[in-house]
Amino acid sequence: MPETSVLSHIDHSLDGSLERLFGLLRIPSVSTDPAYAAECQKAAEWLVADLQGLGFDASVRPTAGRPMVVGHYNDAGGANTPRVLFYGHYDVQPPDPLEKWSSGPFEPQRVKRADGSEQIVGRGAADDKGQLMTFIEAVRAWIAVHGRLPVNVTILLEGEEETGSPSLLPFLQANGDELKADVALVCDTNMWDSETPAISTRLRGLMMDEVTITGPSIDLHSGLYGGAARNPIRVLTKILASLHDDDGRVTVPGFYEGVDELPAAIAEQWSALSFSAEDFLGEVGLKIPAGESGRNVLEQLWSRPTCDVNGIWGGYTAAGSKTVIPSKASAKVSFRLVSKQDPLKIRDAFRDFVRAQLPADCTAEFIGYGASRAIEISTDNPYLTKAAAALKQEFGRAPVMMGCGGSIPIVGAFRQMLGMDSLLIGFGQSSDRIHSPNEKYDLSSFHHGMRSWARILGALRA
Amino acid sequence: MPETSVLSHIDHSLDGSLERLFGLLRIPSVSTDPAYAAECQKAAEWLVADLQGLGFDASVRPTAGRPMVVGHYNDAGGANTPRVLFYGHYDVQPPDPLEKWSSGPFEPQRVKRADGSEQIVGRGAADDKGQLMTFIEAVRAWIAVHGRLPVNVTILLEGEEETGSPSLLPFLQANGDELKADVALVCDTNMWDSETPAISTRLRGLMMDEVTITGPSIDLHSGLYGGAARNPIRVLTKILASLHDDDGRVTVPGFYEGVDELPAAIAEQWSALSFSAEDFLGEVGLKIPAGESGRNVLEQLWSRPTCDVNGIWGGYTAAGSKTVIPSKASAKVSFRLVSKQDPLKIRDAFRDFVRAQLPADCTAEFIGYGASRAIEISTDNPYLTKAAAALKQEFGRAPVMMGCGGSIPIVGAFRQMLGMDSLLIGFGQSSDRIHSPNEKYDLSSFHHGMRSWARILGALRA
Numbered sequence: 001m002p003e004t005s006v007l008s009h010i011d012h013s014l015d016g017s018l019e020r021l022f023g024l025l026r027i028p029s030v031s032t033d034p035a036y037a038a039e040c041q042k043a044a045e046w047l048v049a050d051l052q053g054l055g056f057d058a059s060v061r062p063t064a065g066r067p068m069v070v071g072h073y074n075d076a077g078g079a080n081t082p083r084v085l086f087y088g089h090y091d092v093q094p095p096d097p098l099e100k101w102s103s104g105p106f107e108p109q110r111v112k113r114a115d116g117s118e119q120i121v122g123r124g125a126a127d128d129k130g131q132l133m134t135f136i137e138a139v140r141a142w143i144a145v146h147g148r149l150p151v152n153v154t155i156l157l158e159g160e161e162e163t164g165s166p167s168l169l170p171f172l173q174a175n176g177d178e179l180k181a182d183v184a185l186v187c188d189t190n191m192w193d194s195e196t197p198a199i200s201t202r203l204r205g206l207m208m209d210e211v212t213i214t215g216p217s218i219d220l221h222s223g224l225y226g227g228a229a230r231n232p233i234r235v236l237t238k239i240l241a242s243l244h245d246d247d248g249r250v251t252v253p254g255f256y257e258g259v260d261e262l263p264a265a266i267a268e269q270w271s272a273l274s275f276s277a278e279d280f281l282g283e284v285g286l287k288i289p290a291g292e293s294g295r296n297v298l299e300q301l302w303s304r305p306t307c308d309v310n311g312i313w314g315g316y317t318a319a320g321s322k323t324v325i326p327s328k329a330s331a332k333v334s335f336r337l338v339s340k341q342d343p344l345k346i347r348d349a350f351r352d353f354v355r356a357q358l359p360a361d362c363t364a365e366f367i368g369y370g371a372s373r374a375i376e377i378s379t380d381n382p383y384l385t386k387a388a389a390a391l392k393q394e395f396g397r398a399p400v401m402m403g404c405g406g407s408i409p410i411v412g413a414f415r416q417m418l419g420m421d422s423l424l425i426g427f428g429q430s431s432d433r434i435h436s437p438n439e440k441y442d443l444s445s446f447h448h449g450m451r452s453w454a455r456i457l458g459a460l461r462a
Numbered sequence: 463m464p465e466t467s468v469l470s471h472i473d474h475s476l477d478g479s480l481e482r483l484f485g486l487l488r489i490p491s492v493s494t495d496p497a498y499a500a501e502c503q504k505a506a507e508w509l510v511a512d513l514q515g516l517g518f519d520a521s522v523r524p525t526a527g528r529p530m531v532v533g534h535y536n537d538a539g540g541a542n543t544p545r546v547l548f549y550g551h552y553d554v555q556p557p558d559p560l561e562k563w564s565s566g567p568f569e570p571q572r573v574k575r576a577d578g579s580e581q582i583v584g585r586g587a588a589d590d591k592g593q594l595m596t597f598i599e600a601v602r603a604w605i606a607v608h609g610r611l612p613v614n615v616t617i618l619l620e621g622e623e624e625t626g627s628p629s630l631l632p633f634l635q636a637n638g639d640e641l642k643a644d645v646a647l648v649c650d651t652n653m654w655d656s657e658t659p660a661i662s663t664r665l666r667g668l669m670m671d672e673v674t675i676t677g678p679s680i681d682l683h684s685g686l687y688g689g690a691a692r693n694p695i696r697v698l699t700k701i702l703a704s705l706h707d708d709d710g711r712v713t714v715p716g717f718y719e720g721v722d723e724l725p726a727a728i729a730e731q732w733s734a735l736s737f738s739a740e741d742f743l744g745e746v747g748l749k750i751p752a753g754e755s756g757r758n759v760l761e762q763l764w765s766r767p768t769c770d771v772n773g774i775w776g777g778y779t780a781a782g783s784k785t786v787i788p789s790k791a792s793a794k795v796s797f798r799l800v801s802k803q804d805p806l807k808i809r810d811a812f813r814d815f816v817r818a819q820l821p822a823d824c825t826a827e828f829i830g831y832g833a834s835r836a837i838e839i840s841t842d843n844p845y846l847t848k849a850a851a852a853l854k855q856e857f858g859r860a861p862v863m864m865g866c867g868g869s870i871p872i873v874g875a876f877r878q879m880l881g882m883d884s885l886l887i888g889f890g891q892s893s894d895r896i897h898s899p900n901e902k903y904d905l906s907s908f909h910h911g912m913r914s915w916a917r918i919l920g921a922l923r924a
Contacts, residue, residue, distance in 0.1 A: 032782030217747030223868030227762035241703035285679030300689035315773035320494030321831040369783040406685030
């Protein structure tokens with residue numbers, strides 16, 4: 001079964017593919033805010049209906065949080081035909097700040113650039129609805145042209161990736177036999193650049209925690225109490241400021257336990273890449289690498305752990321002034337992890353670090369969010385080799401074996417619980433503004449993505 | 463004209479006095495939030511109508527911000543009858559957080575305590591509507607009983623006290639001759655305790671500033687950029703944490719210029735006061751004085767300058783987690799000033815302090831709010847002596863000559879622009895929760911307040 005006819009089918013049915021993607025993008029499936037739970041359910045049902053239409057045995061699978069979508073295609077042929085498990089997520093980040101969007105976050109637009117190239121603008125266009133649809137559309141084309149797929153396929157789409165995938169492990173635990181495959185395909189990463197494909201072989205882990213410091217039992221007048229009363233904002237800012245030393249290293253005791261130095265071979269490969277820290281930072285209005293001193297930017301992003309404050313609030317934050325000493329102050333803090341760092345040990349160490357700096361008349365409460373380990377994929381993996389060859393055919397150049405600063409908890413779970421490696425192949429770009437206003441996905445990413453998966457499915461045949 | 467009949471008139475018409483106060487408390491005249499501008503206008507008109515009913519030549523006087531209320535009473539008698547200028551403010555603090563109020567902030571309640579004593583609960587009950595009405599009700603009683611007042615009275619009520627009184631100086635400049643009097647009476651301070659009156663002879667100044675730090679030009683994904691991209695929340699918390707040294711002293715260069723040590727005599731007087739730092743802090747859930755080490759709590763509150771963060775915000779602050787590095791982070795910072803500290807010099811020094819710590823790829827923007835100097839009233843002032851005697855008659859004990867950590871900009875303005883001293887006589891209590899949910903004013907404060915002003919008006923006769 002040659003790919004060529006499948007590829008031309010993809011080229012000729014681009015409008016239909018976009019129409020389906022836009023339908024999915026119009027569903028505001030924000031996972032972190034309970035107000036959008038029904039929309040997540042709606043997105044899951046939309047996907048199940050589409051997969052059933054392709055002949056998949058597909059269903060919406062409830063969890064303690066947002067539902068999973070699972071679909072199986074079993075008619076690829078002989079007993080030794082391999083099975084791949086495709087993973088993506090249909091949930092998206094909150095769209096705020098809304099006023100910074102040039103069009104509605106859930107009213108996707110097809111926007112033409114000056115150079116004639118086009119992009120798809122909307123929340124989830126790149127992360128991850130646009131990416132997961134590249135695979136489903138490739139599957140659709142194979143079935144349309146050849147009546148069946150070259151390999152058996154199971155599709156697993158979750159709705160909690162943006163909140164640390166709390167329901168994922170329980171679901172894999174309960175459905176391991178059903179989901180097991182020869183290799184997993186994950187489409188939630190970037191290309192090296194707009195012309196060069198990439199396979200991400202390193203992913204950072206993540207631990208997210210929220211801390212609330214309470215000082216006075218009520219808000220106080222800063223004139224009548226200022227000077228004598230403890231201000232929880234001051235306590236919080238002092239603790240947060242102490243999380244890094246002057247070299248940009250995290251000061252939480254034991255934080256660097258299990259952090260490996262980058263192997264010389266990979267360090268060489270990376271320094272050979274055409275990467276301009278100036279351009280990378282300049283694109284977002286920055287110029288000075290802010291991470292650990294003595295590390296280049298690719299290391300800071302791909303092989304070094306970090307700590308960031310993702311949100312902070314306390315006291316009076318509306319227009320004008322209010323002379324108040326608030327009762328509480330809060331912050332959301334996250335840690336990016338590498339190598340063998342243990343997220344739960346680091347959560348405990350962070351909380352101890354905060355408590356150790358609390359004045360005796362303040363208290364700290366914590367809310368734990370997702371926690372996942374960093375992972376690495378071996379470059380000897382035979383499926384990786386086949387996929388790399390297919391990508392080279394599509395793009396005319398070999399994929400870069402890159403790292404990724406982001407976290408995809410599923411990959412660690414697949415290895416630990418299903419004994420599967422994952423091929424991290426995505427078509428996003430660093431300019432996609434994921435998690436930000438005006439998120440976009442290049443039309444070329446979407447088109448190359450569909451064609452690439454069509455080739456890879458063919459290449460993965462036994 | 464003896465006071466006795468005036469006092470008994472006050473005692474017998476308490477319900478009417480409360481009815482009028484509740485009418486004023488029902489108007490949500492929040493000055494800091496533009497959304498309430500019309501309510502401020504309404505409060506001003508309500509007061510003018512009441513004063514006109516008492517025979518005052520009263521009117522609403524527009525300003526660039528919230529309007530002033532000015533009323534004159536000129537029929538007290540002989541040419542050498544003194545004139546007093548009474549000052550209060552009809553604006554109130556925002557009621558947030560609303561969910562912490564046991565009844566609507568603008569639905570005043572009369573609440574009986576277990577011990578039978580009563581309190582008036584509502585935003586502005588103590589700060590400052592309840593206090594200003596004690597004077598107007600005393601005036602009403604004098605006129606009702608004797609047909610006229612013992613001294614000439616000008617009443618000036620502003621609507622921007624809670625936002626640093628931006629329109630006050632221009633208004634005094636434009637209307638100095640009209641407002642000039644022999645002495646000013648200001649009712650916006652506390653008693654020493656529920657049985658002991660007080661005259662505040664020291665007030666701290668105030669400088670309020672808002673800072674916004676901008677790092678990346680857009681919000682960034684903390685995985686894809688974390689480690690290399692500057693986080694403005696981290697920049698802001700580091701700067702705020704550096705505002706104090708380990709002894710609780712403010713580190714802004716030049717901040718302590720013009721700060722006088724407390725005169726030994728006053729230090730003695732204060733240490734003779736029955737004051738329990740433990741109770742004062744314990745009342746609001748604290749136990750450790752948080753100010754400059756080596757200073758007792760009354761010094762920290764009354765004679766030492768401070769810096770506090772009144773509000774902070776940046777990044778994702780809603781429910782759940784969001785792995786974002788925000789573009790901006792902001793804080794509202796205020797400084798309480800003493801002695802000869804110059805608010806505008808300190809504003810410049812603070813802004814330089816912030817800029818000096820900015821990484822080269824971050825910017826800082828500032829919004830200046832109110833700025834006022836600290837002031838002191840001489841205890842030799844003859845009007846002060848007369849008022850002190852009247853208070854002693856009412857309470858059966860001499861008033862404490864205390865300090866006040868809060869700021870009442872008008873007092874400095876009266877001295878500088880109208881050459882007038884001010885008598886700071888108020889009937890609030892530290893338990894009144896001003897600026898906080900469930901703000902209250904004891905019925906006994908309201909009642910004693912009216913009676914005290916009736917006595918003071920009599921005592922100030924030439």
